[in-house]
Amino acid sequence: MIATVVWGTGNVGRAAIRAVAAHPRLELAAVIVNNPEKVGRDAGELAGLDAALGVAATNDIAAVLAAGPRAVVYAASGDIRPDDALAEILRAIRAGAVVVTPALYPLYDHRSAPAEMREQVLEAIAAGGGSLFVSGVDPGWGNDVLPLLMSGLGSTVDGIRCQEIFDYTTYDQPDSVRWLVGMGQPMDYAPPMLAPGIPTMVWGGQIRLMARGLGVEVEEIREVVERRPLESTVATERMGKFEEGTQGAIRFEVQGLIGGEPRIVIEHVTRIHASCATDWPMPPTGEGAHRVIIEGRPRIEITVQATDEDGNHSAGGNATAVGRLVSAVDWLTDADPGLYDALDIPLRFGTLDRSQP
Template identity: 45%
Template sequence: MALRVVEWSTGTVGRHAIAGIDAHPDLELVGVWVSNPDKVGKDAGELAGLGRELGVRATSDRDALIALKPDCIVHTAMTDDRVMESIEDLIWFVENGVNVVSSGPVVLQFPFGILPDSLLERIEKAGAASGASLHVNGIDPGFANDVLPLSMTSLSQRIDEVRCQEIADYSTYYQPVVMRDLFGFGQPMDTTPLLLSPGILSMGWGSVVRQIAAGLGVTLDEPLVERVERVAADRDYSTVSVEIPEGTMAALRFEVVGQVNGVDRVVLEHYTRTHPDQCPQWPRPNSGDGCYRILISGEPEMAVEFGHHGENGDHNVSGMIVTAMRLVNSVPAVVEAHAGLVTALDLPLITGRGLVARG
């Protein structure tokens, strides 16, 4: 019998999640939540751009969706600008006995040592009382810097450093709040965007570093180390999310570093351009406009580059798809998992079972 699923939001990730749920043979879409009043009453197929109706109408009534008694909620609502409020939403789902897979807040990917113990205890108590599980994942933070690098380390004889890189051109990435307010693109160079406020990088991507360390049985120095390089625009640039006048911030490189006895051992590194011409001294993908690159120093030296692009060739569109599908395809495993918070270290191999094209 198919698992009953509610999709929570229909934005840049949610619309792809709807398509993925509809395509998955073990899942049945039974409800859709929307925040925009203009979307209420519209069919899920229309909201997902499928060109056909699915017979499920969107609603903003949270209680009505919980009353459907879904097996799982696929939660893809924006959380970057409402971290604590969205955590309360996720806890509420679990308290009501509904399993959840969510794209955020990303700190919940592996929150140990980052969020207060009291908050984590609330999630565990809610799961113990209701039997429901909560799993946060995606592509980054997510598969590209948890399952992929940890799988590679199974080939190692000695590990000196694990480095997970995102190398990407964000010019076609449509998330105005993220691009302008979180990253600070298009803002004056003397402005400190939210992402670069003290400790925020370690909160946002520290979960990646800490989970890899946990998977390797390593105890890291505290606190994590943050390194940042900001680059001003040498001319005016235009992206789908923000305008970037000359002299404002146009590119960003940062590292979140886990050290052992003062030596870098686990590193999360991002190279973010807003135009392909920027920062020629920085690494570039071997092909396409963006990639994830895993570098493992030791014996042997290993490197894997993971790229993706949609049918239209755009890697930012496919970035939304892979984020959505990592969640959708994990639903059966999360439903079967232990109650409470579930990390990638707790789950079995997740595959695209049932998704091979027919005809």
């Protein structure tokens, strides 16, 4: 069994604990938390499971890494603390662990990552013998392996569009939603996530990754952003009220230009309530969906909806992204130490739960 640590117990960490506990080759060795109120609580409770897992959460990072875990699922946020996230991930790699995480956006395609960041990771790998695989929570498979797999089903490919369409009514991450994305803020507020260059920093690597898989080079990455105000005050299940006239929806595209045209596009349509921007793409049901469209012959379109934690679509999206990361752990532990991306990791199949009828 591969001793595996889950670092963080938020939206992604809860799903990671469940995924590690269910994996036939992984053993949950420790859970690291930052909140002192979570210290000592059983991992099963923190993950929303009905049964205890016999692993108490701890904030003693040094002790956990000193025990020599073979793998770490780093599920702590890197949105507003990228430097801290990188430092903690490097610490785990230097301890000899295989690390999988969605937290370091520039490393989705490490070949195009900032040289300083990439060099730090490679130095940690050389020093400790660990590895790193970064894939997104958008989810990553929706912006790399799924569109590339679909591209091989037709005779010609003219373009690829990957969409994330979400309503955050039931989402439970107010800091990111209100401050980072700007929902509920005045329309003259500048959301950090939409600042020029930031969408490219976050999603540009996935554009380049898909281009590399298709055997082409991106000449330029262009950003297109739209914002809409709420037409009336709305109340959300977990984040309270959002006032009329404040930002209620955003739509942006990160476009990879090839031959001067946007041929590979990642598009996000995000609302705080279904009543806002109803003329923009909507999920077929519920709060969210991921869609991939292959323009070509034939034209192929697939929409994926995942639910978890009592039918929550945001939780379902997190769980599928985490599943991609956790399922790569055993392959990474068998591979040489290194810095890997989504094109390096082979498709991993699930395991049928034999306990079910």
